[in-house]
Amino acid sequence: MSLSTLDGTLHRGCGGRYALQQEAVTMRLSGMSAEVTREFFRCEKCGHEQRTIEQRDAAEKAATEQIRAAHDLLAPKAIRQLRESLGLTVAQWAELIYGTPKGIVEGWEKGKYLQNREADAMIRSLADRATLESRAAKAGVTLPVVEGAQSAVAADGAGAGDAAGSGSETPSA
Numbered sequence: 001m002s003l004s005t006l007d008g009t010l011h012r013g014c015g016g017r018y019a020l021q022q023e024a025v026t027m028r029l030s031g032m033s034a035e036v037t038r039e040f041f042r043c044e045k046c047g048h049e050q051r052t053i054e055q056r057d058a059a060e061k062a063a064t065e066q067i068r069a070a071h072d073l074l075a076p077k078a079i080r081q082l083r084e085s086l087g088l089t090v091a092q093w094a095e096l097i098y099g100t101p102k103g104i105v106e107g108w109e110k111g112k113y114l115q116n117r118e119a120d121a122m123i124r125s126l127a128d129r130a131t132l133e134s135r136a137a138k139a140g141v142t143l144p145v146v147e148g149a150q151s152a153v154a155a156d157g158a159g160a161g162d163a164a165g166s167g168s169e170t171p172s173a
């Protein structure tokens with residue numbers, strides 16, 4: 001997907017033309033920040049500026065990746081794999097992680113949102129069975145039986161997660 005769709009186009013307000021520019025911006029996500037370069041368009045005649053959704057999304061994605069690397073936060077896939085390895089639904093998982101809204105937890109797994117450091121630490125800690133059991137007891141979550149629980153896992157997980165996702169926001173990269 002091209003980011004230069006407005007490059008050279010006419011600014012009808014003044015008769016000038018838009019040109020692609022770059023700016024350094026500080027983006028804040030989940031209480032953390034990153035310096036990224038964001039593209040935008042500026043009318044060469046009057047200075048009017050336009051920022052497309054693609055440009056905003058690209059900058060946010062770059063910031064997310066930078067923050068994830070800087071703070072060593074779990075990747076979306078890793079979060080999902082840990083949850084699935086424990087046989088937990090998204091709803092149960094969300095309860096264990098401070099009762100975070102289910103939609104947010106789904107967003108973490110899809111890379112739409114970025115978990116903060118506190119949530120990341122909680123997620124990692126749940127890989128430990130004793131911690132998981134203690135947390136589940138506090139949160140009122142019934143854990144699936146560990147031994148030979150494969151069938152129960154499959155049945156429990158169905159329909160809770162991805163059914164509603166349209167996938168329309170999947171980045172082209």
Ligand SMILES: [Zn+2]
Binds near residue numbers: 015016017043044
């Ligand atoms: Zn203009």
